[in-house]
């Protein structure tokens with residue numbers, strides 16, 4: 001069985017998990033139905049029954065494989081148990097999807113949106129990892145700054161078998177991001193690498209964010225300050241729980257968020273300047289596939 005068979009998805013296009021709940025059942029199912037592999041995002045607290053519901057809702061929308069992303073920095077054992085039980089107990093596609101995170105290596109460059117630790121750019125990091133893996137049969141998935149077919153083909157040329165996109169999928173019809181956040185991804189085209197958001201809740205986890213006016217005005221938050229010193233600027237229901245959002249919290253606004261949305265963290269990768277419209281997620285996948293086929297024929301067909 002080839003790597004596509006192992007991973008159980010068609011085109012090597014992955015929608016990475018988008019916290020805290022931006023990649024919900026609607027987005028993940030839309031990606032899956034178009035032949036990509038979408039990842040749900042588990043809550044950052046133990047909530048196995050809620051997670052089972054998320055998985056079930058997704059299954060009601062697609063019979064294709066999908067995955068679940070869990071952040072290990074937060075309580076997760078019961079959630080992982082629920083994911084594994086779902087895999088064993090019922091549908092085979094869930095088994096493949098859960099395995100996908102383990103059976104492949106995702107190489108993330110510093111261009112990526114969200115939390116990023118490494119400082120290497122994808123174009124030099126990716127071929128090094130490909131060389132290290134050599135002829136072991138482990139698929140390498142490229143991530144960071146890829147939003148269109150050109151990035152997809154470039155990643156293939158560098159030795160990847162697939163790509164993982166985050167920001168492009170936040171700016172889709174089905175993502176659970178707040179409409180203002182989606183609109184800003186279309187309007188703005190610069191990002192910053194920072195640790196000003198969510199310092200207290202998740203220390204030592206810098207992130208790449210959209211350069212909003214709020215970020216530009218506040219990016220030199222003194223190192224001894226964090227969100228706990230700051231006022232509440234809004235509220236969100238996240239995975240069924242009501243949460244207060246403080247200024248400088250690390251939580252991006254979702255569809256339920258109220259308050260001063262423009263002052264909240266908005267994660268984005270460096271490819272954001274290439275995103276010009278909010279699209280249905282299935283169309284994002286289709287454009288990547290068709291664009292890549294076209295590009296390969298047009299540019300490399302005669303080689």
Ligand SMILES: Cc1cc2nc3c(=O)[nH]c(=O)nc-3n(C[C@H](O)[C@H](O)[C@H](O)COP(=O)(O)O)c2cc1C
Nearest residue numbers: 016017018019112113114144145165166167267269
């Ligand atoms: C809003 C947002 C939330 C994210 N949350 C997570 C997460 O919870 N877990 C994770 O592994 N990656 C997370 N990521 C990273 C993505 O899964 C993906 O690897 C990354 O966005 C790829 O880079 P790109 O945004 O340039 O496409 C997040 C990214 C964004 C933009």
